Amino acid sequence: MDRVAALKHGKAHHMEMKNMHALHLFLRLHTFAQVLLLFFSFTAAESRCILFNFGDSNSDTGGFSAGLGFYLGPPSGRLFFHRTTGRFSDGRLYIDFLCEGLKINYMSPYLESSAPNFTHGVNFAVTGGATDPTVTFPLSTQVLQFLHFKNRTRELWPQGSGSLIDENGFKEAVYSFDIGQNDISKAFTANLSYTQVIERIPSILSRIKDALKTIYENGGTKLWVYNTGPLGCLPQTLALRKQNDSKIDENGCLADYNDAAKVFNAGLLSLCDELNSEFKNATIVYTDMFAIKFDLIANHSQYGFERPLMACCGRGGPPYNYVNRMTCGQPTASPCPLGSRYVSWDGVHHTEAANQLIAEKILSSKYSRPKIMLTSLCKDSN
Ligand SMILES: *[C@@H]1O[C@H](CO)[C@@H](O)[C@H](O)[C@H]1NC(C)=O
Ligand SMILES: *[C@@H]1O[C@H](CO)[C@@H](O)[C@H](O)[C@H]1NC(C)=O
Ligand SMILES: *[C@@H]1O[C@H](CO)[C@@H](O)[C@H](O)[C@H]1NC(C)=O
Ligand SMILES: *[C@@H]1O[C@H](CO)[C@@H](O)[C@H](O)[C@H]1NC(C)=O
Ligand SMILES: *[C@@H]1O[C@H](CO)[C@@H](O)[C@H](O)[C@H]1NC(C)=O
Ligand SMILES: *[C@@H]1O[C@H](CO)[C@@H](O)[C@H](O)[C@H]1NC(C)=O
Numbered sequence: 297m298d299r300v301a302a303l304k305h306g307k308a309h310h311m312e313m314k315n316m317h318a319l320h321l322f323l324r325l326h327t328f329a330q331v332l333l334l335f336f337s338f339t340a341a342e343s344r345c346i347l348f349n350f351g352d353s354n355s356d357t358g359g360f361s362a363g364l365g366f367y368l369g370p371p372s373g374r375l376f377f378h379r380t381t382g383r384f385s386d387g388r389l390y391i392d393f394l395c396e397g398l399k400i401n402y403m404s405p406y407l408e409s410s411a412p413n414f415t416h417g418v419n420f421a422v423t424g425g426a427t428d429p430t431v432t433f434p435l436s437t438q439v440l441q442f443l444h445f446k447n448r449t450r451e452l453w454p455q456g457s458g459s460l461i462d463e464n465g466f467k468e469a470v471y472s473f474d475i476g477q478n479d480i481s482k483a484f485t486a487n488l489s490y491t492q493v494i495e496r497i498p499s500i501l502s503r504i505k506d507a508l509k510t511i512y513e514n515g516g517t518k519l520w521v522y523n524t525g526p527l528g529c530l531p532q533t534l535a536l537r538k539q540n541d542s543k544i545d546e547n548g549c550l551a552d553y554n555d556a557a558k559v560f561n562a563g564l565l566s567l568c569d570e571l572n573s574e575f576k577n578a579t580i581v582y583t584d585m586f587a588i589k590f591d592l593i594a595n596h597s598q599y600g601f602e603r604p605l606m607a608c609c610g611r612g613g614p615p616y617n618y619v620n621r622m623t624c625g626q627p628t629a630s631p632c633p634l635g636s637r638y639v640s641w642d643g644v645h646h647t648e649a650a651n652q653l654i655a656e657k658i659l660s661s662k663y664s665r666p667k668i669m670l671t672s673l674c675k676d677s678n
Contacts, residue, residue, distance in 0.1 A: 346400075347674060359423070373386065392655075417461075427507075467516070471511050480527060480556050484552075518673055523586050525586055526590045528549040537553070609625075624642035
């Protein structure tokens with residue numbers, strides 16, 4: 297399937313979804329009670345959805361740039377924003393597409409001091425984010441920032457300023473977490489053995505548990521947890537870490553990295569199961585980002601991608617087009633003409649084309665456990 301066909305396929309999928317809705321509406325029109333139900337489901341659909349996101353560069357909509365005054369130069373943003381927004385991509389991130397699906401504004405970073413808009417929530421994700429407390433904006437700090445935000449919102453509410461998110465808004469908001477990738481990659485780049493990397497996983501999970509617990513104890517009831525992607529397939533990982541004796545899987549990815557990600561993901565899934573029974577009246581949804589991203593690589597030609605392990609923007613050419621300190625955004629790097637043919641934008645982050653597919657798969661609920669649609673979870677109950 298080429299890119300155009302893939303896009304059409306995406307549209308066909310949307311049509312299918314619309315037809316499903318139409319069918320549901322028709323079935324509901326049978327009794328008066330069901331007409332009322334229909335009315336209420338419409339009003340619910342109109343009410344606002346609020347999202348608080350925690351994570352790393354995979355979902356950073358400008359936090360790193362705002363927080364550190366870091367200028368991410370062109371060609372980032374060339375496809376969609378036509379300016380640099382601090383997003384590590386040629387266009388939108390998966391979280392931007394989720395916002396489109398949820399019919400809310402693109403998320404302002406918590407650290408953005410110039411005209412942020414927090415009406416629909418806050419993005420605490422920062423590039424380099426990890427559970428490791430020694431990074432600049434660890435998960436624990438992002439959670440404290442959220443608590444600060446909530447306190448300030450309450451203080452400002454009587455004056456009619458601030459985000460104006462009310463108590464019910466905080467309770468009904470979706471809290472999403474996309475973290476862990478940097479913890480695992482840092483362990484490998486510290487030259488730990490595979491066994492030593494695996495030994496670090498319980499402490500990574502325990503810090504994620506602390507974060508989820510804190511959000512729950514502060515009134516959050518809808519937690520949306522992403523697992524981590526196949527980091528052994530990143531052009532950066534392959535270019536810098538592949539050795540002659542490295543184990544390579546059938547897709548050309550570093551097996552140890554992907555195996556470590558799978559061990560982490562299995563632990564994260566059981567953590568979500570555990571918390572689903574421990575947290576009363578809460579919903580914790582686990583979404584399999586690994587499967588979503590791995591599908592793009594393994595089945596790349598179906599999606600119109602040519603070289604799934606090569607960065608669009610970088611230096612050095614095939615097989616990975618990645619050279620340390622000559623990465624995308626630096627004058628020594630150059631971009632490919634068509635990002636839509638690549639999964640990887642800069643060797644670490646995805647192209648907008650890949651991000652759009654990732655978001656469609658997230659929104660489908662097919663990769664989630666329990667299978668709850670993000671669009672039905674993210675609704676004000678008022
Ligand atoms: C923030 O976004 C909301 C929703 O789109 C909009 O109604 C509001 O006017 C915006 N606030 C500012 C200050 O731009
Ligand atoms: C928020 O306010 C509560 C008191 O209402 C206080 O205990 C807590 O430490 C505050 N948290 C932050 C991060 O400011
Ligand atoms: C890890 O090993 C590589 C190659 O042996 C070396 O270049 C690098 O400095 C080491 N990294 C650390 C953090 O020790
Ligand atoms: C891998 O093998 C090639 C040729 O056999 C050799 O030139 C190169 O130095 C080796 N690289 C590493 C990282 O061992
Ligand atoms: C859960 O919800 C029920 C019904 O709304 C309520 O009675 C109960 O107190 C809640 N439990 C907790 C732990 O919040
Ligand atoms: C690749 O696509 C096939 C057919 O759609 C699917 O069955 C398979 O699970 C996909 N592979 C991966 C790794 O997702």
